Amino acid sequence: MENLWYVAGTIFQLWMFVVVFFIMLPAMFGLSLGVTEVYIQVLVKILEWATLRIQRGQQEQPSAPIPLHTGIIERVGGSMEEEMWQLRCSRPEAAGAFCLSDGVYFCKKGLESIVEDQVTQRFSSEELASWNLLTRTNQNFYYISLRLTIIWGLGVFVRYCVLLPFRIALASTGISWLVIGTCVVGFLPESSAKNWLSELVHLTCYRICARGLSATIHYHNKENRPQKGGICVANHTTPIDVVILANDGCYAMVGQTHGGLLGILQKSMVRSCPHVWFERSEMKDRNTVTRRLRHHVAAKTKLPILIFPEGTCVNNTSVMMFKKGSFEIGGTIYPVAIKYDRRFGDAFWNSSKYNMVSYLLRMMTSWAIVVNVWYLPPMTIQDGEDAAQFANRVKSVIAHQGGLLDLAWDGGLKRCKVKDSLKEEQQKMYSNIIVGQNHIRTTKTCSETREDQ
Amino acid sequence: MGSSRSSLRGVPDGQQLLQETGFSAALLLRLHQRFQFLDKDSRGHLRSEDLEAELSENPIGDRIVGAFFQPGQETVDFPSFVRVLAHFRPTEKNWTRDGVQPEPANSRNRKLKFAFQLYDQDRDGKISRTELLQVLREMLGLQVTEEQLQSIAERAIQEADLDRDDAICFDEFRKSLEKVDIDHKMSVRFLE
Numbered sequence: 001m002e003n004l005w006y007v008a009g010t011i012f013q014l015w016m017f018v019v020v021f022f023i024m025l026p027a028m029f030g031l032s033l034g035v036t037e038v039y040i041q042v043l044v045k046i047l048e049w050a051t052l053r054i055q056r057g058q059q060e061q062p063s064a065p066i067p068l069h070t071g072i073i074e075r076v077g078g079s080m081e082e083e084m085w086q087l088r089c090s091r092p093e094a095a096g097a098f099c100l101s102d103g104v105y106f107c108k109k110g111l112e113s114i115v116e117d118q119v120t121q122r123f124s125s126e127e128l129a130s131w132n133l134l135t136r137t138n139q140n141f142y143y144i145s146l147r148l149t150i151i152w153g154l155g156v157f158v159r160y161c162v163l164l165p166f167r168i169a170l171a172s173t174g175i176s177w178l179v180i181g182t183c184v185v186g187f188l189p190e191s192s193a194k195n196w197l198s199e200l201v202h203l204t205c206y207r208i209c210a211r212g213l214s215a216t217i218h219y220h221n222k223e224n225r226p227q228k229g230g231i232c233v234a235n236h237t238t239p240i241d242v243v244i245l246a247n248d249g250c251y252a253m254v255g256q257t258h259g260g261l262l263g264i265l266q267k268s269m270v271r272s273c274p275h276v277w278f279e280r281s282e283m284k285d286r287n288t289v290t291r292r293l294r295h296h297v298a299a300k301t302k303l304p305i306l307i308f309p310e311g312t313c314v315n316n317t318s319v320m321m322f323k324k325g326s327f328e329i330g331g332t333i334y335p336v337a338i339k340y341d342r343r344f345g346d347a348f349w350n351s352s353k354y355n356m357v358s359y360l361l362r363m364m365t366s367w368a369i370v371v372n373v374w375y376l377p378p379m380t381i382q383d384g385e386d387a388a389q390f391a392n393r394v395k396s397v398i399a400h401q402g403g404l405l406d407l408a409w410d411g412g413l414k415r416c417k418v419k420d421s422l423k424e425e426q427q428k429m430y431s432n433i434i435v436g437q438n439h440i441r442t443t444k445t446c447s448e449t450r451e452d453q
Numbered sequence: 454m455g456s457s458r459s460s461l462r463g464v465p466d467g468q469q470l471l472q473e474t475g476f477s478a479a480l481l482l483r484l485h486q487r488f489q490f491l492d493k494d495s496r497g498h499l500r501s502e503d504l505e506a507e508l509s510e511n512p513i514g515d516r517i518v519g520a521f522f523q524p525g526q527e528t529v530d531f532p533s534f535v536r537v538l539a540h541f542r543p544t545e546k547n548w549t550r551d552g553v554q555p556e557p558a559n560s561r562n563r564k565l566k567f568a569f570q571l572y573d574q575d576r577d578g579k580i581s582r583t584e585l586l587q588v589l590r591e592m593l594g595l596q597v598t599e600e601q602l603q604s605i606a607e608r609a610i611q612e613a614d615l616d617r618d619d620a621i622c623f624d625e626f627r628k629s630l631e632k633v634d635i636d637h638k639m640s641v642r643f644l645e
Contacts, residue, residue, distance in 0.1 A: 427594030
């Protein structure tokens with residue numbers, strides 16, 4: 001019995017030694033020991049080999065159906081006006097009137113939506129063109145060669161039995177130190193020393209958490225990093241986005257107060273530096289939210305606020321509509337584009353498919369998370385621009401930098417039915433084609449008949 | 454074609470649909486996945502609500518959904534789903550009417566019939582004035598007045614109704630669309 005305690009004690013001491021010297025100290029100074037870089041390089045070599053094997057295997061078995069990796073259909077065609085014009089065979093006398101062929105346009109659009117709608121495609125994980133030895137990304141895993149299967153089996157062992165426990169231990173260490181550290185710092189009186197210490201604690205613990213996910217983050221254009229008193233907006237793929245961004249700077253988080261473990265974390269974090277946590281009832285009142293955020297921004301000494309205007313997680317191939325609320329607060333907006341490298345693990349959180357715990361488990365059993373973060377030059381609202389237009393401007397800048405598709409769809413669509421206003425828009429467009437000219441035509445025929453008399 | 458047989462194992466009537474509709478095995482698989490996605494409660498069949506959710510933006514969405522259901526039926530299984538989609542494959546150029554082979558779903562005639570039935574909801578073979586007014590109201594919504602609607606319908610009937618029976622039958626419909634490239638405009642580009 002005592003032996004067991006002794007062994008447990010030694011393991012714990014060894015673990016603490018490893019964490020403090022190999023992970024925490026470098027994290028405090030923002031250094032890296034280079035272990036992850038080597039790991040990533042080795043991984044890339046293995047994955048390239050695996051892809052070649054698969055391609056060779058596919059050539060040898062040509063009858064096996066290759067799963068489609070892009071959409072089911074290709075949408076072509078122009079605007080409603082162009083399509084209607086073509087449907088009417090470019091007959092000028094048909095303009096301004098209803099033609100029986102008009103229904104064909106809506107019919108085709110409807111069938112296209114049934115087979116594949118653009119919104120849902122963004123919310124299922126992008127299928128990889130090659131295979132990264134995680135069966136979860138290959139829908140039709142079929143046997144190709146013994147060697148490949150062995151490597152895959154080895155990969156499973158390494159990921160679940162070696163990496164997973166290590167990562168879980170690291171992540172829990174990081175989070176518990178964050179709670180303890182911020183609590184301790186909270187006892188200090190308000191001073192610049194306290195702020196500096198609080199930043200150090202936050203940065204170190206987030207870096208430990210990032211190590212716990214084997215995350216390799218490349219930051220670009222660091223000169224555009226968000227400043228105090230500003231608002232940082234970024235595209236949202238996963239809750240891990242927060243960890244990714246907080247590795248390089250301190251932000252004031254915005255969110256709902258939770259209970260349980262997360263609640264403890266929130267309470268202790270707010271002791272050391274001002275985050276903005278809302279009660280659930282306050283979240284419904286947009287004015288309260290905007291007012292509090294405005295106060296925060298107006299005090300130029302507070303940390304920049306971190307907001308994800310999409311409001312939901314999207315699968316990192318596109319950027320959805322930015323809700324204009326964040327852009328009504330005022331202040332300078334610092335856009336940030338985040339792009340995950342799919343080869344090592346799919347970071348997208350499909351909240352309808354996985355809950356938080358199973359999602360984190362998936363993350364920790366992936367190979368690694370490789371991210372590119374681009375800081376973009378600050379933007380402010382211009383004269384004559386309303387919040388929605390400003391939001392769209394910021395969105396296209398982020399989409400352009402990250403190589404993501406700029407979509408006008410509302411991210412909330414994945415949860416609720418579309419509002420009727422979209423149907424109304426279609427009806428408006430159609431009536432412009434018909435009635436817009438029909439009115440003129442009826443008066444013309446009237447004057448013609450008058451001339452005849 | 455042994456491997457395609459095995460890959461279509463989960464697909465109901467897979468082999469039959471392969472021959473009937475002309476879709477490739479890979480595409481049938483994708484369509485089956487889409488069907489299962491739309492079938493949110495995994496019942497094995499779709500109800501009108503499942504399809505309406507995708508067509509909420511379309512002014513004639515309800516009619517298009519209705520085209521999937523046989524009269525009196527309230528559910529659509531996968532084979533029926535695919536048979537409707539088969540109408541929207543691009544027309545094959547080399548099919549000729551020889552009376553032996555059954556007319557494929559994506560022939561020009563069948564496509565036109567599909568479009569005709571969108572207008573002719575009571576399936577009596579004619580688009581009556583009332584039916585035309587209904588579809589116009591759906592496509593234009595509240596953007597036009599009742600008078601404008603009546604005059605638009607009047608003009609449309611006058612142009613298309615050749616035998617002056619105040620309704621548009623299928624032949625008159627076909628004549629009115631004879632110059633339209635139906636193959637192109639009523640086909641969905643499936644990625645094969």
